[in-house]
Amino acid sequence: MLRLNHTALHRIKLHAMQTYPEECCGVLIGRDDGERKTVCDILEIKNAKEENRARRFLITPEDYKWAEERAREEGVDVMGFYHSHPDHPARPSQFDLDHAVPWCSYIIVSVEAGLPAAVNSWVLMDDHSEFSEEQLDVLDGEFIRQCKQYQA
Secondary structure, three states: OEEEEHHHHHHHHHHHHHHOOOOOEEEEEEEEOOOOEEEEEEEEEOOOOOOOOOOOOOOOHHHHHHHHHHHHHHOOEEEEEEEEEEOOOOOOOHHHHHHOOOOOEEEEEEEEOOEEEEEEEEEEOOOOOOEEEEOEEEEOOOOOOOOHHHOO
16 A cells, blocks of 8 residues: 555646656655555656657656655655656556566556546566556645654
């Protein structure tokens, strides 16, 4: 199960709208308590893909390193990634399958004619053969208290 708050989900959808008709991408940071992953924040990343940005995204090693360092500074970890599928369903493509790693959560938001539609989360099976849909639990409230930077 992947948990996040409405604010994080809104920011993902807004990022997807702003980059349409190209794919957006970003990093999910948070905590894993062994039963579920909790997203504390999202980090927007510029799509570094030079061609076919409507169907592909690229997070550079430098941007990934920055995201890991930012997460560490906040006392959390990288939980996974998000990206958009402009005018395509919110399910992984073969390209997504070929480039994913097990355990990480992959949120995909479908953007239809510039507006966010379905949002799903996926986890790659350990044998790399396919994705399994992950339960996405959107919480009420501005912040998730489990996250260090949001604790009172």
